[in-house]
Amino acid sequence: MGPLIVNEIISQNTNLLLAFFIGIGFGFVLEQAGFSSSRKLAGMFYGYDATVLKVFFTGAITAALGLLFFSLFGWIEMDYVFVNPTYLGSTIVGGIVMGLGFILGGFCPGTSFCGAAIGKIDALVFVGGLFIGIFIFAEGFPLWQNLYLSGFMGDITISKALNISPGLFVFLLILVAVGMFWVAEWAEKKFPREEY
Amino acid sequence: MFSKLNFRVILSALLILLGLIIAAVPENTTKPYKLTSGQMLEEIKSGTQFVQPDQVADMLINKDPYLQLIDVRSPEEFDQFHLPGAINVPLDNILSDQWTDILDQDVKMNVLYSNGTTHSNEAWMLIRQLGYGNNYVLEGGLNYWVETIMNPASPVSTNPGDEFARYDFRKGAGMALGAGAVAPSQQEGTSSAPKPTIATKIKKKKVASGGCS
Structure with missing residues (x-):
């Protein structure tokens, strides 16, 4: 049935209203994850805090998996999804x-x-x-x-450029992400900071 | 500590498992947006698929690049006579893959025609139900085309001015599109009746836009 706007299931105005609530939710989650602290964000570069990497990559692979499964179940038509x-x-x-x-x-x-x-x-x-x-x-x-x-x-998209299926690409992305999570947690222990 | 680590391992394993599943299953390439019979009935009742011969003639004369005439009759009939610029997509194999690019697109305005409207409307119903947009049917088909554009009946003198204007337009269009040359009508009193402007409306599929930073 999706995407909702392209298929005229919801109007542009409803879309803006939904975007408003999603925006509030996004901001709330960012704040809850501690992203309003510049020290936490900069910690990514120095290795003492990898929250940024973990949050964004978790978000990315969750969304990618969700989209592909939705497409598989026929709930969303990927041709209409904006790239x-x-x-x-x-x-x-x-x-x-x-x-x-x-x-x-x-x-x-x-x-x-x-x-x-x-x-x-x-x-x-x-x-x-x-x-x-x-x-x-x-x-x-x-x-x-x-x-x-x-x-x-x-x-x-990368999967198109490499001529592999989107599913395979997402699988590889998950492997890379899990590997990076592991390295990130190792780095957090290796370069700890007491207060930031 | 152990249970925390365990939770991470389970979560990672779950993600990898889901990734494996999605990598293994074939991509869903079916088109799920086929119209239901109820939606089809609504579209047929509204009759918005029909375009008037005048509009098509106007687009033909102005060489409107959006117009794509599609002849759904047999190749033999197509060879005998077809409208200028038309392509032949016989109704018999309209569902063949070779026509998908022509019928399922959102740039041009496809106008299907046959001798009457039965076959062209059948073709339109088939492809509309597949969810293809921008396809229209020539009102009245070729028979009505010949009647109105190639051979317009002259209006009686009591008709309003725009009837004469339409007659003049049809005469001119017919001549431009290959009918015999006939002098334009003269209406007493009014010398310059306005030429009917025929709006060319092209339905464009909405394109999603978005992005974030």
């Missing part, structure tokens, strides 16, 4: 910029709002920087338009 188009060049540059900002500021865009919502000053400053960045990007768009559109690959 973000890939621009490889800008993705690589953007990933580096985002990673640098993440380790410098201790937040990613979502968690900075989470931190700002509970009144953290560093998160508020981070949100301010975010808007300055958006402004510079928008005003200077002609300068980086070519970079922004570079390496266009369409709605490609």
Whole structure:
């Protein structure tokens, strides 16, 4: 039956309402997982706290498994599921910029709002920087338009690019994720910090 | 501590097991959105699948790139006569895979036609029930096409102005599309009746959009 909007089972407005509640839930879970603390987020890079990796990869493999099983049961048609188009060049540059900002500021865009919502000053400053960045990007768009559109690959997925079934890819992803969880927990014990 | 570790092992094993299952089962490629008979009945009752010959003629003359005429008659009949730009998809093997790309798409406006409307409507019902959109049926079929576009009956002089305009349009369209040249009608009094604008509406499948950062 899904996706709900494309098949006109729910309206755009209902969709926005649902997005509102899901957004609140997402923020609540981020805060509960401790993602409003920049020290916890930065811990990912220094190895003393791998909560970020565990939460996001658990989320990813849960969603991937869920989608594939839903598709298997005929509850969702994967052809209609939105796949973000890939621009490889800008993705690589953007990933580096985002990673640098993440380790410098201790937040990613979502968690900075989470931190700002509970009144953290560093998160508020981070949100301010975010808007300055958006402004510079928008005003200077002609300068980086070519970079922004570079390496266009369409709605490609890794399983399509490797010519393997999505199920096999998700299985490999789960193996990698479980392996990473194991390494992450080992690192947490190896580089412990008392207070952060 | 032991039970905590045990819980992690169980959870990891469960994830890997689910991954194994999903890797082993074949992908679901069936199309689950076939219309139910109730939905089909609603669509048939509404009759929105029909397009008027005038609209098709207008699109043909304007060389509208969205128009795709599909002749569902037999290849022999198609060879004898077909509308300009039409392709032949015989009703007999309309479900064959070779036509899927043509019939199941969301770019063009497919207009099915046959001599009357029986066969074209049958074809439309079949592919509509498969969930394909953007397929329409030429109202009245080729017979009505010849009657209205190729050979329009001249309106009586008491008819309103737009009747004459439509007649003129049909005359012109018929000439442009291969009928004999006939002088346009003259209506007393009104010299320039507005040409009926025929709205070309193309239903576009909604594309999901989204993303996050």
